[in-house]
Amino acid sequence: MKTTSDLGDLRGKRVLVRSDLNVPLDGSTITDDGRIRASAPTIKGLADAGARVIVCAHLGRPKGAPESKYSLAPVAKRLAEVLSTEVVFADDTVGDDAKAKAAALEDGQVLLLENLRFNAGETAKSDEERAGFAGELASLADVFVSDGFGVVHRKQASVYDVARLLPHATGDLVSTEVDVLRRLTKDPERPYAVVLGGAKVSDKLGVIGNLLGTADRLLIGGGMVFTFLAAQGHEVGKSLLEADQIDTVKGYLDRAEKEGVEIVLPVDVVAADAFSADAAHEVVAADAIPADRMGLDIGPESSALFADKLADCRTVFWNGPMGAFEMEPYAAGTKALAEALVDITSRGALTVVGGGDSAAAVRQLGFADSDFGHISTGGGASLEYLEGKELPGLTVLEEGDA
Numbered sequence: 384m385k386t387t388s389d390l391g392d393l394r395g396k397r398v399l400v401r402s403d404l405n406v407p408l409d410g411s412t413i414t415d416d417g418r419i420r421a422s423a424p425t426i427k428g429l430a431d432a433g434a435r436v437i438v439c440a441h442l443g444r445p446k447g448a449p450e451s452k453y454s455l456a457p458v459a460k461r462l463a464e465v466l467s468t469e470v471v472f473a474d475d476t477v478g479d480d481a482k483a484k485a486a487a488l489e490d491g492q493v494l495l496l497e498n499l500r501f502n503a504g505e506t507a508k509s510d511e512e513r514a515g516f517a518g519e520l521a522s523l524a525d526v527f528v529s530d531g532f533g534v535v536h537r538k539q540a541s542v543y544d545v546a547r548l549l550p551h552a553t554g555d556l557v558s559t560e561v562d563v564l565r566r567l568t569k570d571p572e573r574p575y576a577v578v579l580g581g582a583k584v585s586d587k588l589g590v591i592g593n594l595l596g597t598a599d600r601l602l603i604g605g606g607m608v609f610t611f612l613a614a615q616g617h618e619v620g621k622s623l624l625e626a627d628q629i630d631t632v633k634g635y636l637d638r639a640e641k642e643g644v645e646i647v648l649p650v651d652v653v654a655a656d657a658f659s660a661d662a663a664h665e666v667v668a669a670d671a672i673p674a675d676r677m678g679l680d681i682g683p684e685s686s687a688l689f690a691d692k693l694a695d696c697r698t699v700f701w702n703g704p705m706g707a708f709e710m711e712p713y714a715a716g717t718k719a720l721a722e723a724l725v726d727i728t729s730r731g732a733l734t735v736v737g738g739g740d741s742a743a744a745v746r747q748l749g750f751a752d753s754d755f756g757h758i759s760t761g762g763g764a765s766l767e768y769l770e771g772k773e774l775p776g777l778t779v780l781e782e783g784d785a
């Protein structure tokens with residue numbers, strides 16, 4: 384894969400950079416700017432080289448049309464602060480404003496385009512539709528730099544198709560992330576555990592099949608728990624549930640038993656009567672969630688069990704908070720898990736925390752990035768890399784220029 388230094392003299396060239404700036408927001412306040420800080424060095428490096436830098440990114444999951452709550456405007460402001468330079472912001476992605484601002488860029492200036500996912504072509508299933516949008520993006524620039532590690536598992540216009548239209552290179556963030564994850568796939572020191580939680584349940588249930596072949600232990604927390612509990616025949620009340628995946632999960636449980644992989648499930652959960660910080664809540668046994676309650680965190684016995692299962696691990700990958708940590712009553716499980724990881728890191732284990740919300744969680748709960756082996760900007764992307772899947776955003780970079 385080519386790096387940015389293989390692109391030659393970039394002075395005066397328009398460089399389109401795909402970054403992952405999908406940060407958590409509370410209204411228009413960014414609650415964790417980790418992905419902005421992680422993306423800044425590549426952008427700065429290109430601007431310092433005299434390039435006219437056009438950054439494109441997504442925020443959240445809008446449905447192919449503008450929605451003000453998903454605007455990247457607050458991100459442009461923060462990016463300017465992190466870069467200590469002006470960041471011009473375009474009100475659209477490939478429309479008149481973007482075209483005019485891209486054309487007016489001077490050497491070393493940075494432009495951020497509005498949310499890519501305001502355009503249906505970005506995430507379209509149809510190759511033609513995506514290629515059409517990618518063509519419009521590509522027409523803004525001379526070269527493309529792929530630096531959004533958190534999205535390399537997505538076959539989307541700005542990740543995949545645009546690289547087939549422009550001379551391209553891999554950004555430093557993507558290179559660094561892949562280097563670290565490669566260490567986890569090439570003969571990890573054992574015991575090797577993968578901890579899964581979070582809310583993107585349907586995405587992440589799919590990776591378990593392949594992880595059963597590589598990890599020694601799988602610890603399941605967060606919103607992932609309830610499809611497992613349901614597969615064991617338990618009532619999960621109003622908790623997050625992927626009902627159509629219950630049979631798949633039953634298959635995982637059978638396979639894990641046959642292959643000697645330990646799947647560790649919570650034994651207790653914090654069950655609330657609404658998805659809210661001031662909802663009535665109590666700790667209940669995992670197999671006795673009342674029908675009118677939802678599980679929003681793992682309970683204290685589960686936290687102790689998980690810490691015990693991690694204590695002798697030499698390699699751990701963790702993606703997905705153990706609970707709805709943004710609300711104080713449901714943050715304890717995530718905090719306890721982070722503490723267990725910090726402990727084994729200090730004893731020489733390799734620990735990797737991946738995912739936008741997971742990284743935000745550990746920082747919000749008071750941990751430093753240096754408490755862990757590596758904090759990855761990609762959750763789903765890391766998981767798919769670890770299960771050995773081909774990631775479209777990386778494969779296309781290996782194909783070479785069009």
Ligand SMILES: Nc1ncnc2c1ncn2[C@@H]1O[C@H](COP(=O)(O)OP(=O)(O)O)[C@@H](O)[C@H]1O
Nearest residue numbers: 581582583605606679706707738739740741762
């Ligand atoms: N039991 C649960 N029920 C509902 N949401 C949950 C639960 N546990 C965790 N979450 C939510 O999961 C979200 C993060 O999920 P996800 O996007 O999959 O993680 P990441 O960004 O780290 O990959 C958090 O916003 C958190 O509130």
Ligand SMILES: O=C(OP(=O)(O)O)[C@H](O)COP(=O)(O)O
Nearest residue numbers: 405533534738739761762763764
């Ligand atoms: O937040 C992200 O992924 P993650 O939650 O798996 O870390 C990326 O920005 C990808 O977003 P997407 O899962 O909406 O494609």
